[in-house]
Amino acid sequence: MILVTGATGTIGTEVVRLLAERGERVRAMTRNPQGASLPAEVVRGDFDDRDSLDSAVAGVDAVFMLDAPGPWIERHDLAMLDAVQSHGVARAVKLSAIGTGEDTGLRAGGWHLPGERALRAGDASWTILRPSSFATNTLHWASMIQAGQPVPNLTGKGAQGVIDPRDIAEVAVVALTTPDHAGRTYTLTGPELLSTPDQVEILRRVLGRSIKIVDVPLGVARAQMIAAGRDPDFADGAMRGQRFIAEGGNARLTGDVASALGRTARTYATWADDHRAAFGQPNA
Structure with a gap:
């Protein structure tokens, strides 16, 4: 069990x-x-x-x-x-x-x-x-994209090894069911470094539609979070995380998904294509 x-x-x-x-x-x-x-x-x-x-x-x-x-x-x-x-x-x-x-x-x-x-x-x-940043984090853009509103960018050109949560789950399953991964610490990333503009561009291609993007200063984003009811201390922590990414602090890739699963990690483009419906597009 x-x-x-x-x-x-x-x-x-x-x-x-x-x-x-x-x-x-x-x-x-x-x-x-x-x-x-x-x-x-x-x-x-x-x-x-x-x-x-x-x-x-x-x-x-x-x-x-x-x-x-x-x-x-x-x-x-x-x-x-x-x-x-x-x-x-x-x-x-x-x-x-x-x-x-x-x-x-x-x-x-x-x-x-x-x-x-x-x-x-x-x-x-x-x-x-x-794991690194989840591909599913971009699902919160879906309503904006469908409404023709710009996607907010708080991290500039800061890139991350965005990972498909399905890969995380698959690694978890093999670790739970086989002894081969005992005593291992896996840093799980996707196969490529992607910034917010990179992800938006991939969504444009996959969805076949125009998507706008707008840079949002962190001070503005913090004020918006607090206005929405978030605790100021929580908002400060969130902004530190965004600044860390913007400055390249999370720009890392590993081969740990491949080590655990014997195949390369899924790309963000693959994730996006598999989730077209969530963005208001019929599946191909």
């Missing part, structure tokens, strides 16, 4: 689907099981409710640890790993973030680092996945 936490999100849903297709017994953990439709045993689990974690972990052989971004990740990771240790779970795979443990000044890496350290120190066989 394999437990997948965060089972209703972008990565979790795909991991559950792939495991089920392989014939694995899957338990999907979510805080709201009534609304979940997954090919798995769906159970309630809340990282802040130890009894629910004990119930979710009982009898499983492997756990996929996935949590929504935020300062609660450390607390949630340590709670889950305590349950993993208590129940003698043999294998754990953690979804972390690119740059974790590096002196980047970004919060995401700090959120994940305590959990990574605790995972390595525990008895379970472990694998850590540190």
